[in-house]
Amino acid sequence: MADSTLRTIEAPFVALGPSGVAIRTSIKGMSQRDRKVLPLVGAHLGSLACADLKARCRAGTDHDSDQWAERKRALTQESSSRWAGSITKATHDQWSLSRRAQLAHIHNLEAGVHTIAHRLSQPVGEKGTKRAPGGYRTKQEWFQKTRRLHVLEDRLERERSDRDAGVVHVARGGKQLARNRHNLEAAQLGEYEWRRRWDAERWFLQADGESGKRFGNETIRVSSDGEVSIKLPAPLAHLANAPRGRYVLDGRINFRHRGEEWADRVSANRAVAYRIHLDVDRGRWYLTASWTIPPVQTVPLTVARANGLIGVDTNADHFAAWRLDEHGNPMGDPRRFFYDLDGPATYRDAQVRHALTRLLHWARREDVSIAIEDLDFGAKKTREKHGRRKQFRKLISGMPVAKLRARLVSMAAALGITIVVVDPAYTSRWGAEHWQKPLSSKNRKTTRHDAASVAIGRRALGHRVRRRTAPPPHDQSDRVGHRTAQAGHGTRGREETRPRFPGPRTRSVSPNAARTRVTSASTTVRDAPVDQFWVQDSLLLTD
Template sequence: MGGLREVAAPFVVPGPSGVAVRDRLKHLTAEDEKVLRLVGDHLGALASRDLKARCAAGLDHDTDRWAERKRALTEESSSRWAGSITKATHDQWALARRGQHAHIQSLEAGVRTLAHRLSLPVEEKGSKRAPGGYRSKREWFAKTRRLHVLADRLEVTRADREAGVVHVVRGGKRLLNTRHHLDAAQLTEQQWHTRWQAGRRFLQADGESGKRFGNETIRVTPDGEVSLKLPAPLAHLANAPHSRYVLATRVAFAHRGEQWRDRITHNRAVAYRIHEDVLRGRWYLTASWTIPPVKTVPLATARTSGLIGVDTNADHLAAWRLDPHGNPIGEPLRFGYDLTGTAAHRDAQVRHALIRLLHWAKRHGLAIAIEDLDFQAEKTREKHGRRKKFRRLISGMPVSRLRARLVSMTAELGIPMVAVDPAYTSKWGAQHWQKPLTTSKCKTTRHAAAAVAIGRRALGHPIRRRTAPPPHDRSDRVGHRTVQAEPGASGREGSRPRIPGPRTRSVRAGCGANAGDQDAQHRSGRPAEHEFWQQDSLPLSL
């Protein structure tokens, strides 16, 4: 047990801090689309220039440089557009810094693994906790070159981080690299250029509390009218007073529409973003706002009625209901999803599986226990070597997407969610629960057993079913054999049930005079052992 890592304590996951809803901008005229593209291209050019200035400043950036950047942008747009652009630039730079830190950690893990395996003799066998040597001298030589490559990358990335240098591509690095592989992507140069332009446009504005309808830059009225403030160079395109352009469309948010309407009616801040889906030829409007933190219930309250343990897999969710003492109830359920196809299809599959899971939990008034998974350090080929199938398996798990969806959906339904440490849940679940829960009619899978282990850890119980038997004898002086019963559970301590007959082989048990009196029986730890004892004298008549 000394080699096992410490398992973190379970905790109740806090709710989301913001809300985003989307609606399609239908029935736009050709003039509307032209104006949106012109405004987006103009503001996108300003955003690219501002991002370049922010990256050049690096760690020396301060409020004075921020004010200088904003003044330069205001001259070519407006004060509010300039504020939205600079804020988006700061967020993008901070995101790049976090990604850079994660990349350094991944490189460090790869260098450590390679150095360890190269230090071992060829064909040295590994253990469960540490990999062995490489299979051949050829592979060993190739890995020495790989080690030098990763070490050089690590040195360069560390130097960039210390200097405050980040590398950001507006529009996306993946789409930029697609330009060199148009045949493989089945795109023409014009189609790629259209996507590239759409990805680099900037049409988003932050909300302002106290202003009319919560946003002066992109304004949406309660009846769905959408208008935007045109930048100064494009003010001649306005079709409404005060350099505004009103779109020939109406929006009505089907999801959370009442919440959105309540906010803009009371002039509370709402941020908007307009973007074009080039593949479908559609335009969308996304509204977002912050919400106060949802007060989570205490962990003891979430455990009151038991919960549902959920094991996340590449193609399904395995779930099993547990009572407060950690005992599985009923049969396990499986909620499958298909993660092939487009991103929209994958997202819909995950949502459908979560909806069925949450409806089950809501129907029984139970909390949900799930692993706090993070596979960022587990996907490297240095750690898993030739196990490409396993690497694809863990890479295909929708961890971040499922976690974000589940947090928001549980908060909306008022279902507590408990996160547990994922260490050893699959291994110990299969070891202690898979075989005992398997019957002739139902074969328990490894994933269902892992769901039981997750639920027991969330409830605060050990994963194994029973403690070791008493080491001295069959009495209970060293503790109770089972870990399911709490100290105050009814019937945990007490006399045995009265069964007619004495405890002998010839006569049925339970018929003796002291069958229900434990103190009268000479058992270890009972008062009869500690009473004063004196032998009576023999009668003189004998």
């Protein structure tokens, strides 16, 4: 009888390819005048962006197209029509992102309140199950959790009221950097260093592209030979060194990655969005170009399964992968691609990128697809869910599953590799139950993660995670073990016993259907003398 408490497992699907491209390069050969003009332009436009974001947040959910047009007209007087369009669009994107983050925070608070309320309803010391937590250990802990429940309920009520009123809390420049101002020693920053970072983060130097215009962008124009020019705002028009209020930088850019693709778009006057920003630590200015691309044509799921695939289990420090054939049988040995998530963000990103590159190169050599889990730890990072398991909470919080999947899909699309996404439910549990021990041997130790990769691959292929059931251990026609191999869905007789082939049972001699040997009745003489012996003759069946 099936367990009714198990949740429904979603069907696997082929992941869509990336919908956009972003490339970055440094601006080289900048003059002192360039380094003076860019901060002035960025600071002026940044102040306009702050005022526009304040106006948008004040409007809340009552905002309409008329208010948008009014805001844009006010910004146009202080900058230009194109700069005003870029600022208002960036404001709306930031407000929408804050609304989505607010809703996720509400769901997180609801999960915490539900968990604490359930545990408080249980007797003190009550043991929990695998699917439901028990009571708290001591009366002191129970009392502390009652106080925390009131705190979370107050927060939840406040967040719900803010959402109903359309109120969001946004800090241009980042909430973490804003909080560092009140604790500079812990952030290991001086006041001057913090101010430089804060100002640079609040500058606004980005503009969306427009197809049909020269080089695909009239506000920040980049020619195919690397010349960068900016349309100056009206109050800073006196800084122009080119006609029509433009400033041409002395520095030049050169895209090494996707440079030819970018040059083709610029030459055809197709839309390209640009962003100029300063890296305060390095003291370098960078330019980021981005544009949309048509969604990559995905192959049907049956085609992705045709040659088998590679099941990949994502872990805190490595990818566990195993190659499976089209019938779901593991082939060869498992592979592990390690990475380190300790250290700065650039180091972590390089580690993940290197591990994904090795995985994708292996998949390309095998000419197969890759199966991954649709992981989302958003509702599983709360301390109410895992209690005192601080190390486990830290473990799953440090896994960048969303960024990892996006990067894998993007890199796979560039190599023409298909990504199949499966439901992550019970893959580790059932993989260890059905595959870890059978795949272990004296020379190979199969881990729980390796077994989970097999479960992921089998689910992507449309097979059950468990192996085929073995026959009874003392069946005369079939011995134990032969049904553990996976056969295709269309194979006839896949659940039947093995056919009986005529010939010697040892199979050392090829069977001969034209001649069947039978034995006569035994001529053994009981209690015969020692010097006598017996011979068992065979009779031939003739016509």
